[in-house]
Amino acid sequence: MDETQPRRGGRPRSERAREAVLNAVDDLLVEEGYAAMTMKGIAERAGVGRQTVYRWWSTKAEILWEASVIDARDELAVPVSGDQVKDLNAYLVALVAFLTRSPAGAAYRALLGEAQHDTEVAALIATQDVLGDSARRVLDAHGRADAKATALLVGPAVYWTLIGKDPKSLPRAAIVDAVTAYLAAKPGSRRTQ
Amino acid sequence: MDETQPRRGGRPRSERAREAVLNAVDDLLVEEGYAAMTMKGIAERAGVGRQTVYRWWSTKAEILWEASVIDARDELAVPVSGDQVKDLNAYLVALVAFLTRSPAGAAYRALLGEAQHDTEVAALIATQDVLGDSARRVLDAHGRADAKATALLVGPAVYWTLIGKDPKSLPRAAIVDAVTAYLAAKPGSRRTQ
Amino acid sequence: MDETQPRRGGRPRSERAREAVLNAVDDLLVEEGYAAMTMKGIAERAGVGRQTVYRWWSTKAEILWEASVIDARDELAVPVSGDQVKDLNAYLVALVAFLTRSPAGAAYRALLGEAQHDTEVAALIATQDVLGDSARRVLDAHGRADAKATALLVGPAVYWTLIGKDPKSLPRAAIVDAVTAYLAAKPGSRRTQ
C-alpha cells in the first residue's frame, strides 16, 4: 500500500541494519566528531556492509540528518506559559542549549556548515527549517508568526553561537524586545487587535 | 627592526611563492569551490612544491583566511551618511551581497561552516569578528556600538543567508527597527543624550 | 580443498591485477632499470590501484622476486650429457649468460645487492638458493653434490660478474678442475666408487 515500488520479490530491507547505521552515526558523532566520520567507519561501526549503507543513503550528511536532526524537534519544543517575554526567553535558552550542548545540535551545526559548500546538503536542510519551525511554534502563541519574526528571534542566537561567543552573554532581553516590538507593530497581529 | 625572527641564515621566504599560493586559492575557490579545493591542487595550480605550502600554512582554511577574508573588510565598508535608517539599510544590503555573491563571502561562509566541526578553524575565525567589526563601524556613527547591537543587526541576515532563503525577502525594516530601538533604549548612547 | 585460506567472504583477489603487476615489473625492469622502479610507477604501468599492489606485496623486491626469479630456473637448466667437463663448462656458460644478459639475471643481481642492506630481502632470497640449486642439478649427475661443491662452481663466476669483469675471460677451466678434484676426493662420491 505504502510501497512505491511493486516489490516483486527479493529479500526485504533489513530494519536491523538501518538502525545499526543510525546508532553508529549517533555514537561516532559524539565520540569522534563530524569531520572524522567516514562512510567506511560508519559501516564498520554498525557491523554492516558498505554497500548496504550506500544503498539507502548517498552521503554521511543524509544519514546524519535522519539520525540526529529530526530529534531536534523534541529538544526545541518548549512549553508555552502565555507570558510572552517569559516564553521567548525560555525558547532562547533552549535554542542556545541545543546549539552548544546537544549532539543533535552539533549535527545541525555541522550540516549547516556543510551546506555552505555542498548544494546537496543545502537542499537537504532546506526541506525543513528546523530552527524556524520551532520558533514559529512559540511565536504562534503570541501573535501571527512569520518568517521575519523567526529570523529576528533565531538569527542573533545562531550567529552568536556560530562565531563561538559565550552563550551566557547572549543579549536575550534585546532580542525579546525586538521580537515583541515587531509583533506589536505588525498589522493583523492578535496582540494589536 | 620589523623582523620578528632573527633571520639566522638560510634562503629567505619566497614572496613569489606566497603570492602564487594565495592567487591559486582565490582562483580555485571561484572555479571549483571550497570542497573541491585540495592542498595538492593548490600547490600544483600555484606551481609550487607541496612542502612549501605546508611550510607556511597548516590547512587550506588557513590559506583561505589569508587569501580572502581580509578582502572582506573592503567589501563590507559602507559609507556613512548620517541618516541612521538609511545607513543600516545600506549596510544590510552590502552584508547580504557579500554573503551571497562575493567570492570572499563564499570563503567566509565555508570557513564559518568548517569552524562548526574543526576547533582550529574555530580559533582562526575567532581571532577577528569580520562581520561584527564591519557592523560596529556603521553603528559607531549612530550610538555606542556593542556586541549586542551587532548581533541584532548581523544575526538575522546571516541566519537568513545560511539556511538559503531568498536575500531579497530579508526583513530589513524590522531589523533596522530593532537595532534603532536597542540603541535608543541603551543608557549612555549618544542619541539619548 | 586447495584453498589455504577459508575464503570467508568478500570479493576474491583479481588474477588480472596480479598478472598486470608482474608484467609491469618485468617491463619496467628492462626499460627503466631496478633503481628507477617505484611502487607508484608499477601501479600506474599496471593500471592498478596503489593499494592493490601494497595489499599483496610489501616491497618492489618481493614483486620482482615473484615476477622474474622463478624464470631463472628455466634459464639455468642445462642439459646433462654425461661428460663431466663438458657439462660443467656448459653450466658456467649458461650461468654467466644469465647473470650478464638475461633480464631475470639482472633482477637476481639487483635482489642480491639489495639483500646486502635489507634484511627482509635477505630473508627473501634465502628462501631459495636459485643459483646453488641449478648448480646442484648438474653436479648431481656427476657425484654427490653438496653446498661446498656448488660454492666452488658458482662462487668464482658470481664474483667475476659482480665486480664487472669481462665474462669471456672467466677462468672456466680452472673452476672445472677445482670442482672435479673436489668431487673426486670426496669420500662417498660416485666417481670414487
Place this chain on the structure above:
Amino acid sequence: MDETQPRRGGRPRSERAREAVLNAVDDLLVEEGYAAMTMKGIAERAGVGRQTVYRWWSTKAEILWEASVIDARDELAVPVSGDQVKDLNAYLVALVAFLTRSPAGAAYRALLGEAQHDTEVAALIATQDVLGDSARRVLDAHGRADAKATALLVGPAVYWTLIGKDPKSLPRAAIVDAVTAYLAAKPGSRRTQ
C-alpha cells in the same frame, strides 16, 4: 704545487667539513645502515651545509667509498708465514670476517650491491679491486698470482657470504685445495720450478 687548479682566490676548502662528513658516514653506516643513509642526514649529522657535501661528492656511494672502503685494505692485510695452506686459510678467515662483521665490509657489500643497478657505482668499485688486490698480496708469496687464482680464492667466500650462508661452514679446505692445485699446475709458477 700539488694543486691541480690554479686557486685564484676565495675561501679554501674546509678540511674540518671534509672530515666531519666522512665521520658522519662512518657513524651512520653503523647506527642506521646503508639504506637509511641519506645525503640530507649525512649533512645534518656532520653539521655541514648540504651544498658542501654535493660540492665534493656526487653520491653517498662516493662518500662511503672514500670513508670506509680504503680501510678495507688494512683489515684484509694478513701476515704471510710461508706456509701456503696456513696462509690461504688465514686469508679466508680474514676475508669472511671482513665481509660479515666489519663496518667497512658492510660498506663494501652495500656498494657491490648498488653497483648491480647503478653504473656509476659500478665504475667506482671497478677502479680498485679491493678484494682481489688483497688476495693477490697473499698469493704472490706462493706463486705467480693472477686474476684467475684470486677468483678461485675469493669467489666462493664472497658468494657464500652474499647469499647469507653461515660463514663457519665455508668449505675453506676445498677452496685452498683448488687454489693450490691451480698454482701448482700453472706453468711458470715458482712452486713448480
Place this chain on the structure above:
DNA sequence: TAGTAATCGAGACGGTACGTCTTGTCTTGGA
C-alpha cells in the same frame, strides 16, 4: 516446494588526496 530476486556482510577493485620525506638546486649573510 522449487525457483527467482533482492538483500546481507565481507572485502578487493581503481582512484586520488593526505602529510612527510628526500632529492639536487638556489639564495641569503658571514668568514
Place this chain on the structure above:
DNA sequence: TCCAAGACAAGACGTACCGTCTCGATTACTA
C-alpha cells in the same frame, strides 16, 4: 670563494577513504 642554513620545485612514500564491484549466504515472495 667557501661555508652553514634553510627555502625552493619535484615527486615517491605508505595510508586512508572514496564509491563500485564481486563473492557466498540469506530471506522473502511467486509459480
